Amino acid sequence: MKKSGAEILWECIIREGVEVVFGYPGGANMPIYDAMLSYPVHHVLVRHEQGATHMADGYARASGKVGVAMATSGPGATNLVTGIATAMMDSSSIVCITGQVHAHLIGGDAFQETDVTGITLPITKHNYLITRADEIAEAVREAFYIARSGRPGPVLIDICKNAQIEKAEFEYPEHISLPGYRPPAHAPQADLQRAVELIAQAERPVILAGHGVTISGAVEELGMFAVKTHTPVASTLLGLGSFPAQHPLSLGMMGMHGEAYCNLAIQNSDLLLAFGMRFDDRVTGNLRTYAPRARKIHIEIDPSEIHKNVTVDVPLVGDLKTVLADLIALVDEQDHEAWQAEIDEWRRESETRDIQSWADDGKLYVPHVVRNIWQATGGKATITTDVGQHQMWTAQYYPVDKPRQLISSGGSGTMGFGLPSAIGAWFASPDEEIWAIVGDGGFQMTQAELSTAVQEGANVKIAIMNNNFLGMVRQWQEFFFERRYSAVELHNPDFIKIAEAHGIPARRVTAPEEVQNAIEFAQQTPGPVLVEFKVEKEEAVYPMVPAGADLDAMIRRPLRQVQEVG
Amino acid sequence: MQHTMIVLVENKPGVLNRVASLFRRRNFNIESLNVGRTENPAVSRMTIVMDSEALDARKVEANLYKLVNIIDVQDVTNQPVVARDLALIKVKASPEGRAEIANLAAIFRAKIIDVAPESVIVESTGTEDKIESLLELLKPIGILEMVRTGQVAMMRGDALGVRHTPGANGHNRI
Numbered sequence: 001m002k003k004s005g006a007e008i009l010w011e012c013i014i015r016e017g018v019e020v021v022f023g024y025p026g027g028a029n030m031p032i033y034d035a036m037l038s039y040p041v042h043h044v045l046v047r048h049e050q051g052a053t054h055m056a057d058g059y060a061r062a063s064g065k066v067g068v069a070m071a072t073s074g075p076g077a078t079n080l081v082t083g084i085a086t087a088m089m090d091s092s093s094i095v096c097i098t099g100q101v102h103a104h105l106i107g108g109d110a111f112q113e114t115d116v117t118g119i120t121l122p123i124t125k126h127n128y129l130i131t132r133a134d135e136i137a138e139a140v141r142e143a144f145y146i147a148r149s150g151r152p153g154p155v156l157i158d159i160c161k162n163a164q165i166e167k168a169e170f171e172y173p174e175h176i177s178l179p180g181y182r183p184p185a186h187a188p189q190a191d192l193q194r195a196v197e198l199i200a201q202a203e204r205p206v207i208l209a210g211h212g213v214t215i216s217g218a219v220e221e222l223g224m225f226a227v228k229t230h231t232p233v234a235s236t237l238l239g240l241g242s243f244p245a246q247h248p249l250s251l252g253m254m255g256m257h258g259e260a261y262c263n264l265a266i267q268n269s270d271l272l273l274a275f276g277m278r279f280d281d282r283v284t285g286n287l288r289t290y291a292p293r294a295r296k297i298h299i300e301i302d303p304s305e306i307h308k309n310v311t312v313d314v315p316l317v318g319d320l321k322t323v324l325a326d327l328i329a330l331v332d333e334q335d336h337e338a339w340q341a342e343i344d345e346w347r348r349e350s351e352t353r354d355i356q357s358w359a360d361d362g363k364l365y366v367p368h369v370v371r372n373i374w375q376a377t378g379g380k381a382t383i384t385t386d387v388g389q390h391q392m393w394t395a396q397y398y399p400v401d402k403p404r405q406l407i408s409s410g411g412s413g414t415m416g417f418g419l420p421s422a423i424g425a426w427f428a429s430p431d432e433e434i435w436a437i438v439g440d441g442g443f444q445m446t447q448a449e450l451s452t453a454v455q456e457g458a459n460v461k462i463a464i465m466n467n468n469f470l471g472m473v474r475q476w477q478e479f480f481f482e483r484r485y486s487a488v489e490l491h492n493p494d495f496i497k498i499a500e501a502h503g504i505p506a507r508r509v510t511a512p513e514e515v516q517n518a519i520e521f522a523q524q525t526p527g528p529v530l531v532e533f534k535v536e537k538e539e540a541v542y543p544m545v546p547a548g549a550d551l552d553a554m555i556r557r558p559l560r561q562v563q564e565v566g
Numbered sequence: 567m568q569h570t571m572i573v574l575v576e577n578k579p580g581v582l583n584r585v586a587s588l589f590r591r592r593n594f595n596i597e598s599l600n601v602g603r604t605e606n607p608a609v610s611r612m613t614i615v616m617d618s619e620a621l622d623a624r625k626v627e628a629n630l631y632k633l634v635n636i637i638d639v640q641d642v643t644n645q646p647v648v649a650r651d652l653a654l655i656k657v658k659a660s661p662e663g664r665a666e667i668a669n670l671a672a673i674f675r676a677k678i679i680d681v682a683p684e685s686v687i688v689e690s691t692g693t694e695d696k697i698e699s700l701l702e703l704l705k706p707i708g709i710l711e712m713v714r715t716g717q718v719a720m721m722r723g724d725a726l727g728v729r730h731t732p733g734a735n736g737h738n739r740i
Contacts, residue, residue: 121584122591126634129580146634180576180637182736303731304628317733 005133006035006164009097012140014039015172018068020059020427022052026072027112029099031164044427044456047448049076051420053083053154054446056094058424060087061407062382062432064217066147067094067424073101074112077158078119082414084154085123089411090238091215093152095143096120103131103160116158125153131160133168141173150183151302152215183301187316187323195297195314196330199229202271202295204339207233208254208283211410212276212301212320213242214403221324222275223247228328230336232343234262236277237395238410245399251343252399255283256545257392260353260554261346263545267552268342269294276300276320279309280411285551299323353542353557356397364512364535366390366465370397373435373463376519381433382407382425386418386442389471392541394437416445422460423453433523434459440466440492450502453528461522462530464495467537475540479555499530506530568597569623569643570719572727573612576635577603584633585612594618594626598651598716609637613649613718624730631734638735640727642719647727649719653697654679655688658708667707674700685710 003011009032013021020042025033036043046052049071056067071077077098087094101110117129126146128139136159143155199205213222219242226233226249233243234251243250251262266272272294277283284290287309296312298305299320306315316323351357355367370393373381383398384407385391391408400406407425409417422436443464453460465471474488499506505525507518509532522529542557575581582601589596597615604611616626627639642649659667664678667686671678676690690700694717701709721727 117580118583121587125632178634180631180735181634184733184736187733302628302632303734304625304632306628306731307624317731 001170002167003170004031004035004165004167005136005159006031007038008133008136008168008170009140009159009164010035010039010041011170012137012172013068014041016066016140016144018066020044021068021070022046022055022059022424023070024049024052024072024076026076026099028073028101028161029070029076029097029159029164031161032070032097032099032159044423044452046420046452048446049079050083050416051446051449051452053080053087053094053096054414054417054420055424055427056096057083057087057092058384058407058421059428060093060424061421062404062425063428064404065093065428066144067092069094069096070098071096072099072112073116074114076112077116078114081119081123084120084156086409086412086414086417087154088123088125090409091152091211092154093147094154095147096154096156098156098158099164100129100158100160102162104162106131106160116156120156123154124156127156127158129158130163133163133166136163136168137170138173138176142176142178145176146178146181150181184318185322186326187299187318191314191316192323192326192330195316195327198271198295198297198314199273199331203336204269205229205231205271205273205336206251206265206269207231208236208266208272208274208277209233209239209242210236210275210277211238213239216276216301216320218276218321218324219243219403221321221328225324225328225331229331229334230340231273231334232265232340234258234266236280236283236410237408239277240395241400241403241405244401246401249340253395255551256285256547257396257541257543258283259347259396260350260543260556261343263543263551263554264346265343266291272296274298274300274312275324278305281309281547284309285545285549285553289550291551353559355557360512362512364510364515364533365539366393366533366535367397368512369463369465369515369533369535370394370437372515373437373519374398376516376523377433377435381405381435382429384408384418384422384425384434384436386438387413387415388439388442389475389539389541390437390439390465398437415442418442419446419453419460419462420449422462423449423456423458426458426460430459433461435461435463437463437465439471440464440468440490440495441470444492447498450499450504450528454502454504457527459526460528462528464530464532465535466492466495466532467535467539468492469537472541474538478538478540479544480546495530495532504528504530506532508532508534510534567617567619569616569618569620569641570647570649570717571614571616571623571626572640572642572719572721573614573630573636574604574638575610575612576637577608577610578635581610581635584635585630588629588633592625592629594622598714600716600718602718613716615717627729628731628734631731636735640721640729642721642727645727646722646725647719648722649693649717650691651694651697651717652689652691652715653701654713655690655701655704655709656685656711657688657704658684658710659686660684663707667704670700670703676700
């Protein structure tokens, strides 16, 4: 049966199980928007296309499904770029569909023409330029498969306007032929055996759990492996939630702002088991002194990550869930009591320095606010963050026990991610409590999406940690630039009035005793709610490994403040 | 050192751009890149020569597999491989100087394929070394223009090149 290219697009999208798309119409995708009216899909009209990609990303991360973002050609498509790069860095499965000028106009600098496949080539897992209606079905089928399989990532389909309008015979492609794309599943048996030998010899092993644990659905296997081999689990930022924070074997977050005992455990380890993580510079510090006595086993589905940053002894290229299941069957039960006792000693020392044990000085600190949100939500909310100090404090003080609970831009560090990703997460799990914990800087980058939240009735709670500073840059200027503050002070609008202008209930909190009440207000008020916390202006996130420094050369929390507790 | 890779890719628009973009983005240096058709119309074949350390060759292979259209990558460096380069060399040649060039060409089993009043074009096929040697000898006579295809390579018999990355694109052997 003949259908227009736009209809074929929706036929295929619906067959992928898509119920919601995030987008913005324009000249070059109008036929797609016209055809959309005939299909059972909910369209979320964003206020800026960057919001569409972050929402699709938040949706994907919260659900494990593919998120869909749409934009028109030229500026519409280029506005997607930051969100696409964010999804690429964090292996998030999104499909972006952009309109393009007529095929016969391509290359002629037509109105709103931009080489979108060229621009997005290095920041997509794959992309397509479609010039004919009969190419659409196959491309959409492949795009969704590529986006969600293997190491997931963003895929973009750029569809010329004529291809949207022209009619073609529609037959849904049951099979896809991608001879160059066969994601590995099992690791070779010989490599597994070598890994088993190293595991048996280890006395001070540490698991490094990355985003891959969640993506691969290997949460259960990780737990089984850790318990069977009695191995402590350190997490990357995006690995948080893949292993219960409350578990005695959990070391929490590693890296630049990881807890000291976690980094010490890594540095003193004799075997690192890297599970679906990529040894980012933010978690390794100085590579030359990184875990110097540890042998390394790296389970990773993307072969290009093997030996990229850290040379490993045994690479196991395959799907983490599959490889771990294979490995669990081969390893013997182990006991590392002495090692765990040693780590627990470091842990106790860390806890005495914890900001939670500071004396109440009447000031409002972000860690306290985050901890209060954690308590009020029973630690069960889905949390999205922006990027910066509040993000690290959230990672430290909102411990999560389940995967997909903490949604944050890790690799890309994209400010403005928090609010739109929370809206996307709400569409994925409308029954979950969802909090966007954001800074005053990042919030203003995608603040326009407040309108989207209102229009959709998205039940997201927005907590702005307002210190009138770009806090993390300020912290770096304090530590590394002799407090020469350059372009970090923000003269902010009245966030309460901004919320009210959107019809969003809002509260401002200026003192610790008001925190609890404001959080409850947000929880009890349906729909979007904004709470502004006027927090201490010049607090720093500790511990901190300066960029490029040794992982155990941390700037620790000042002890002085702890002693005041006494 | 030089590394030579044989890369089979899907014959689709933009694939060359994807490969070239990857080399640029990851900061790998290409010495030469040759792309052409194969016995299978759906598959194109690239021979890529790059100047790199061994570890980089491994990284290149793994990164190539990140491209959806890449079917197979083999490192044929130091393997039983036949590699050929084709050069067209336009040499300054007066009518009386042609004989000398013809002699040199004969020694190298090269051919003179065009004769003009003041120049000839020499076609030479062979290994890089052979062509380099011929060029050395022609240089004093006067090279006006030169073009080379870059290497094309093929493994002998049923030998295969090295695959550094087990698991990549379903290849589990090393």
